[in-house]
Amino acid sequence: MKPDLEFDPRLVEEAVSLALKGLARKHPFHREREKVYAVVDPEERDRAFRDIHSRWFQKLGLANSVRRAIQEGGDALSSVSRWLIAGAISVRQSGSELFVAEGTRRSVVVRILPATLADGAQALPFFRRELLYIADMLDSAFEYQPRLPSSPLGPPEDRRVQDRYSVLWRCSVEGRLVRNGALPMECRTRCLAQFRILFSSLGNRTKECFDRIFRGPRPLHSVFVALATEPEVAFGLQRRSASRRRASRCPLCGFPTTDFEPGARDLPFLVSRAIRLDFPGWKAEMGLCRQCADVYRVLSSRMTRGVPCAPPPV
Numbered sequence: 001m002k003p004d005l006e007f008d009p010r011l012v013e014e015a016v017s018l019a020l021k022g023l024a025r026k027h028p029f030h031r032e033r034e035k036v037y038a039v040v041d042p043e044e045r046d047r048a049f050r051d052i053h054s055r056w057f058q059k060l061g062l063a064n065s066v067r068r069a070i071q072e073g074g075d076a077l078s079s080v081s082r083w084l085i086a087g088a089i090s091v092r093q094s095g096s097e098l099f100v101a102e103g104t105r106r107s108v109v110v111r112i113l114p115a116t117l118a119d120g121a122q123a124l125p126f127f128r129r130e131l132l133y134i135a136d137m138l139d140s141a142f143e144y145q146p147r148l149p150s151s152p153l154g155p156p157e158d159r160r161v162q163d164r165y166s167v168l169w170r171c172s173v174e175g176r177l178v179r180n181g182a183l184p185m186e187c188r189t190r191c192l193a194q195f196r197i198l199f200s201s202l203g204n205r206t207k208e209c210f211d212r213i214f215r216g217p218r219p220l221h222s223v224f225v226a227l228a229t230e231p232e233v234a235f236g237l238q239r240r241s242a243s244r245r246r247a248s249r250c251p252l253c254g255f256p257t258t259d260f261e262p263g264a265r266d267l268p269f270l271v272s273r274a275i276r277l278d279f280p281g282w283k284a285e286m287g288l289c290r291q292c293a294d295v296y297r298v299l300s301s302r303m304t305r306g307v308p309c310a311p312p313p314v
């Protein structure tokens with residue numbers, strides 16, 4: 001059975017307008033639109049505009065990229081019964097989501113920038129990438145879980161793990177697509193740059209670890225989580241016992257360090273309060289590096305000045 005493929009009418013309108021931008025006013029598209037302005041009834045006029053955009057959307061082949069990516073996905077995507085393609089207002093908002101309703105009915109919503117959809121050269125790689133994420137989620141062997149476990153260190157550490165997890169999965173997705181010739185080799189450079197930012201604690205082994213993800217077979221979801229939570233241990237660069245020892249890694253900035261704040265248990269109340277505002281799960285016994293301690297000393301003195309009931313700084 002062929003799945004439903006639906007496009008949000010606003011996305012259709014914007015993508016068609018962008019694809020035909022800069023055409024002479026005599027172009028049939030503009031002539032057809034001009035005629036519609038004469039329709040008095042607003043509902044009828046809107047319907048007529050929608051029809052024109054939908055016709056040009058087909059004529060320009062703007063649905064071809066997603067159709068092709070779905071076809072390339074083959075059996076891995078066969079359980080999706082409905083695809084909805086909607087517009088995104090920013091790169092951050094673009095992406096895909098899988099919805100599993102009762103029974104086996106699965107729907108996917110893909111959000112894409114109208115400008116990306118209007119340009120076939122950008123749209124095809126975009127859909128290939130997004131649909132491979134969906135194929136991973138649908139593959140029971142990946143053991144996907146929609147929620148990552150939360151860290152005892154609180155939301156900032158959760159965000160860090162989430163960011164690392166996203167980059168790992170993206171590197172694996174793009175690596176597989178590059179190997180299949182579905183994405184250009186340049187993607188590797190961009191992935192490596194993102195990986196370097198979030199995995200700088202791997203030091204001179206960063207590139208080697210990156211290649212294990214980019215060139216290797218897709219790991220399980222739980223392996224991505226382990227790599228995102230404790231990169232040095234999960235990549236096998238450090239023994240778990242060593243990394244768990246608080247003397248090796250600052251729980252706040254996440255960087256390995258030997259320079260720990262000696263007076264972590266005796267920090268002034270305002271300093272530990274400032275730390276807990278950012279890391280609610282932090283306790284003095286966890287320690288912190290000297291650099292983080294200095295940052296929070298400065299922050300707490302600023303907070304002291306901002307809080308009217310607090311004593312003035314000495």
Ligand SMILES: [Zn+2]
Pocket residue numbers: 250251252253254255288289290291292293
């Ligand atoms: Zn630190």
